[in-house]
Amino acid sequence: MDAGPLTRRQLLAWAGLAAASGGCTGGDTSTPAPFPEPSGAGPDARLVAQVVRGESRLVAAYHAFSAGTSRLERQLERLGGDHRKHVTALGGQLPSAAARAPTRPDRQVLRHLRGLEARAVESRRRQCLAARSGDLARVLAAMAASSAQHLVVLRGLAAAAPPRAAGR
């Protein structure tokens, strides 16, 4: 059994899958496919593309509220950084960094981010179960665990956040 982290070769192979997002769906999920899959446009390709889109939305959400240098904004920047790594781990392209409005995070923002992370846990878990490749399933389960960790951190940050940011 492979006890180590993903190798660069494996991550690069996922990059190929992500690029081939027009693959078919469905198929027998009763047995994990060997890694790497024989075809770059296999049944997991659409799954990878979906995950990249979802993780990119999370990157954008964190980006919008981490423009400043407060402790809270630095923490949000760090969490957004994990989602950037999720995107690149699957070979996706990071969304272009839009100019950030001076929006300060408050409890309402944290509640919004918690909602996004909770949905991400459910999505990644569901996608993990649907993956044909065992290695892809492992990465998706780890992403679900990462979002679950973010939920815990965001709950902890709520106490330190202002009820409503100035100017909102």
Place this chain on the structure above:
Amino acid sequence: MLAGEHAAVYAYGVLGGRLAAGSALQRQAGDGYVTHRTRRDEVSSMLEALGASPVAAEPGYLLPIPVDTAPQARRVARLVEDRCAVLYAQVVATAVGRTRAYAADSLIDAATRGLSWGATPVPLPGVQR
């Protein structure tokens, strides 16, 4: 997977005995003990249902560091959860269906339980540290 849970149950048992009686940390260790004991029994039952022979617990396990202080207890608990996360991530990769779902949920639990012992979030818990 089962061997890992045997070790986790042992480690949390030691932590519970070394931490201050009635303290929040001891309660936290007790919660970890119950969780891993339950999971040990569930994994054992899953293996029996598959016709496999569940591995027995060792008489004792060598903890990576002595547990004389609260920071040491936290560190051991973090190591336990980190190793469980790695184990369950491996099971996710090799299993399908309900077993994969069970392993994914256990990985999620290990990742968040580790935070409660002072671990910091990582991008891919159980896969990359």
